Amino acid sequence: GENVEQHPSTLSVQEGDSAVIKCTYSDSASNYFPWYKQELGKRPQLIIDIRSNVGEKKDQRIAVTLNKTAKHFSLHITETQPEDSAVYFCAASNGASKIIFGSGTRLSIRP
């Protein structure tokens, strides 16, 4: 079955710097790759997603890249702000309703 690996598990960056989180997946049939943000005590919420027919997608300070050949995708956050501190999860789906998550990255933004 699908397996999604995510790293690093924790990440600390200076406010204003960029943060990068990387994920790999095992199922070559996967075609949908969302990223979720979970703030402390709250439910995860979708922040950006990408489908296998594109290699990159950007939304303001957040971007996601996908390399289908290597089966990995990454989240890039530029100009980090204190409110970016949270746990981030990548996920992969083969379009058949099953959505598998990575183990999460705890991002801390240093003032």
Add this chain to the structure above:
Amino acid sequence: SQTIHQWPATLVQPVGSPLSLECTVEGTSNPNLYWYRQAAGRGLQLLFYSVGIGQISSEVPQNLSASRPQDRQFILSSKKLLLSDSGFYLCAWSRNTGELFFGEGSRLTVL
């Protein structure tokens, strides 16, 4: 608009006791429904998902079970809880577009 509710929000149960967590979705029909577990400091583990009434896919063989007696109702159960069942349980729904909408979560402590 669509809403998702799950209950109870917290519960403390002795080892060997039964469990029932309930989740309902309003404002949509025939949603895909999911149960995830989030252990402390870890990722989101897919337990069950359902694409329709009576259709349950199990991802992790264990002493938990799920049922979908109605289109927008998803129930997670156990006949005898184990210590290792402690965690944060999240119900979620999606359309076929892929985005997951999570409930508020149920924190289970097994003593």
